[in-house]
Amino acid sequence: MARMTSSSLDPAIAARLKRSADGLVPAIAQQYDTGEVLMLGWMDDEALHRTLTTGRCTYWSRSRREYWVKGDTSGHVQHVKSVALDCDADTLLVKVDQVGAACHTGARTCFDADVLPLAADQAG
């Protein structure tokens, strides 16, 4: 279900947004200058509103069930550079300037540690 019965998100954007059954949209965070894909988080309408208006990336934490301003506890802030909605209006791409590590493990991105094996004849 949606987190809130209403949010402050621009109604013109809210009307277009296609949410999952639990009211969320996946948000890809990408380092704006290097192009690194840093992480994927989830936003409801209010998290998107805060991301668009505060300059700080804000997600909905599905495990903690609360808003999560990236970097508030770690210092690893994401300064928002741009936000784009995809052609189906069901995914967000947020270009950010990431301070320090994006991943809670201390790695620069959440995708650094676990590269899956390709079939030998497909590699490269």
Added chain:
Amino acid sequence: MARMTSSSLDPAIAARLKRSADGLVPAIAQQYDTGEVLMLGWMDDEALHRTLTTGRCTYWSRSRREYWVKGDTSGHVQHVKSVALDCDADTLLVKVDQVGAACHTGARTCFDADVLPLAADQAG
């Protein structure tokens, strides 16, 4: 629910994968050399298996409820360069070599057309 009761995915990977309630994992497709984020699709175990073993990005289409080998109808193939699982094992990053446009609209990426406005004092 999961698409299939079983798939050919390596059991060691399948055991780690954390799927949504409908048995899927979001997969971010990124152009391997330029870093462009091209699109987000969804994979179940079998789609991931095919992506790892055929060299062609394969998704589960939620709207058509079928496997979808990217480019089979459009020619806009995604050749797989690498696949990584994130720190929570619930998101995939697939680096690809995209032939032509990734987006069904003909745009290079699915995020080219719809940049959302930031609050004026947050821009840049």
